[in-house]
Amino acid sequence: MHPGLKEVIARGRVLARGAESIVVLHEWFGLDAVYKIRLPREYRHPDLDSRLRRNRTRREARTLVRLADAGLPVPTLYEADVEECLVVTEYVPGPSLRDALEEGEAGPEHVEELGRIAASLHGMGIVHNDLTTSNVIVADDGPVLIDLGMSFDSGDPKDHAIDLRVFERCLESSHPSLSDELWRAFLRGYEEEAGEKRTETVLRELERIKSQVRYV
């Protein structure tokens, strides 16, 4: 690791330690910034580990730029370094949607807006691929999408349905008592943006995915 990054980790404030990265709040040329560093993971075979970390860093930077260009709410990309597996972005203050829903600080209207954002993403041929309430920040002017490292390009409704599957189950497992209401809100927003026909197609694929899962 670059010595500068070691210093960032040592001196900055660790915001999260997720499954694939450490996220640190630290300054970047005088601005508050979020450093997302994909550290090597010991459990994975080194070749696979390096391939994944580099691909995801590249993917995250690229998708952030494309979404920002399209006017979708994502943090501004400041810097990316594939060798160091580093992405530096604007710091967006605010709780995660997950925490905000639990604390009653966010509600169906935020989830509905997220549904619109997801439909826009799919309209651009991008799948988020980790669409959960943990990966959305509730900023002052609405939800902001983060953690785009697993995103991939696809215009196929089958792949779009994966985002819906991941999000629906996140509601069922993490927000069980609110899940029905929030799921309806999400679909409302999604359909508003994607239209009835595209939504129907994606929902049909969602049912197909769910019927494929075997429970024995």
Place this chain on the structure above:
Amino acid sequence: MICIGIESTAEKLGVGIVTGDGEVLANEKAQYVPPPGSGIHPSEAAEHHAREIPDLVDRALEKAGVEPDELDLVAYSKGPGLGPCLRVGATAARTISLALRIPLAPVNHCVAHVEIGLLSAEREGLDFGYPTTLYVSGGNTQVIALKEGRYRVFGETLDLPIGNMLDTFARKVGLPHPGGPEIEKLAREADEPTELPYTVHGTDVSFSGLLTAALRAYEEGEPLENVCAGIQETAFAMLTEITERAAAQLNSDGVLLTGGVAANRRLSEMIHTMAEERGVEAHTVPPDLAGDNGAMIAWTGILVHEHGLSIRPEDVPKEATVEQKYRIDEAPVPWRG
């Protein structure tokens, strides 16, 4: 309190006897083995279970040194599972309940895997307050944790269960059933793991692309050892990653690895390494209790009974049912409330 538990959700049949203190007195098993080259036929598995169960109950009682009239409770696997197999276990359990006039405890199979795992961790001196469980077997691949008083699925496979994927690969390349142990053995001889598709969607995984690519690599002449290592390195890293993602979201203080595939040493090593990096404890449930077994049903049956959820003998004929798609979040677990 002495409970006898019957497990019969799929190809394995188990009868276990457990005390209220969590001591496993017996854990007898029998397995239906499908004819070479074919998968499990539910009705044939059920016939096997029906044939074996009287003997297995006798063996368990003998092993435990318990007389039938010393039993206080009988538990059975209510689901999820294969209908014909579940019904054999339920019928046997009903018969025991009515003959001995003892209550009957219906148990969710997946809850039982977690509960026996936690008991096993506790006996090793680990005290998990809020663990994330990776449950991997021939028929299930799930990341499970407690939320709002129920166990819930935080991640799972979108297509093939891991054990099924391993068995299918093994069958197609001519390795004996079950495939997991054979693949593990061969993988140790590899010089380099074959590169295979790594498919993670948030906290979900998908194995069908990996299976197709692994079979193709083998057909194209890649050494079987390398393909086996590729399957293990890729599939197990995917599972470890989704387990960690769920654990990170939940702020879990421990990781539990259970199910038949937990016996794989490489998977267990990855889970332990990941836990160590996160600074939490991990526990791999030993094979006797990790694979489908009767003791896990007996132990969970005791918890069910102690919390007033067992069925009185007089209500058994109408209330003791099975449910093929019994979801884990439909099972009340007041002892975790």
